Amino acid sequence: MSIEIKKFPRWYFGGLAAASAVCVTHPLDLVKVHLQTHKGEPITLRQMFVTIVKNEGFLALYNGISASIFRQLTYSTTRFAIYDYAKVNIDMTNFTTKMAVAAVGGAIGGWVGAPADLVNVRLQNDMRIPKDQRRNYKHAFDGLYQVIKTEGLPRLFTGSSTASMRAGVLTVGQIAVYDQSKFLLLRSGMFQDNVVTHLAASFIAGIAVTIMTQPLDVLKTRLMNAKEGEFAGITQCVVYTSKEGPLAFYKGTIPAAVRNIPNTVITFIIYEQMTKYFGYIPKFK
Incomplete structure (x- = not known):
């Protein structure tokens, strides 16, 4: 009987x-924005x-x-790389530790990916103006160039604090919850480390992500899409949004869930398959 050796993902797999x-879920993200x-x-999801x-x-x-x-190649690469590095180098059996590492990795990833996120929001929303x-903007890099040229380099990081907070919360709901769900499913003895388990764990994570991040996602989108000087900061954006009622913070929840769940599922299915076939075996000290 052969023993399966556990492989770890490479830093860029995420x-x-x-x-x-x-590439599959982008239309849903656009409708959500x-x-x-x-x-x-x-207006309903279908109507939009x-x-x-x-x-x-x-x-x-x-x-x-x-x-x-481009955003995923900056933002997600950073947050997954930090989390995966921690899994190799520290004890990650405790869920609290998983959440802490995910929050830090997500916050850093959110800041790194803020410029691409800003251009992404503007490109998606341009047709409504x-x-x-x-x-x-012709594409992502043209958007970056145009923002720097006409608004200055600091403008690329408009909403970066909200993006970092959202990314920290999202990474807890996505990576940490996925990791813990997978761990609990395997420990139950009813599941094996296969696609069925990855599907179940990622579905749970997708639901968690939607519930946890929607208010911050609304604020981030509004800040990044705002004209210069429209909001003095996140506090003013919160106040302005709250005038529309508490449900304003959950605008787009249904398309967010429709987008987040399959996005999370597809991400982890691909991630796990890449790890299975192209991962590495670390040399623990």
Whole structure:
């Protein structure tokens, strides 16, 4: 009987897996951004989807895809790399430790990925602005260049504090909850380390992510999409949003869940398969 040796993911696996997942779920993310910035009468996910396709065409659902991929290659690579490095070097059996490491890794990743996140939000929301006011970024790198050129380098990090907080919370809900769920499922003796377990654990994590991050996601989207000087800071954005009622912080929850759950599932399925076939065996001291 052969003994299966546990492999560990390489530092860039998380970023590649997340970038692959976003290629599938980007349209849902775009609709979510539109719902979060929508003002006036409430509109459903289906209505917003139909409106976008009718007014701009089907390919409009992929506006900002280059920025989404670039964001994952910066943001997710950083947060997964920090978490995976910790798993090799410290005792991560305690859930509290997992949450702490995930929060730190996510916060750092959120800051690193803030410029790509800002351009991503703007690219996705550009079609909702009158044509004479649109930014018309060609792609992610053009967006970065245009922001630096016209608004200055610091502008790239507008909303970075909110993005970091959200990323810290999201990484706890995604990576730490996934890791703990997988651990508990395997410990139950009813599951094996296979795709079924990865699917179940990632589904749980996807639900956790949506519940935990939606208010911060709404604030981050509004701050990044705001015109210069519209909000003095996150506090003013909170006050402004609260005037629309408490449910304003949960605008786009349904599309967020529809996007977060499959995104989390696809990310971890790819991540686990990459680890299985291309991972490494660390030399523990």
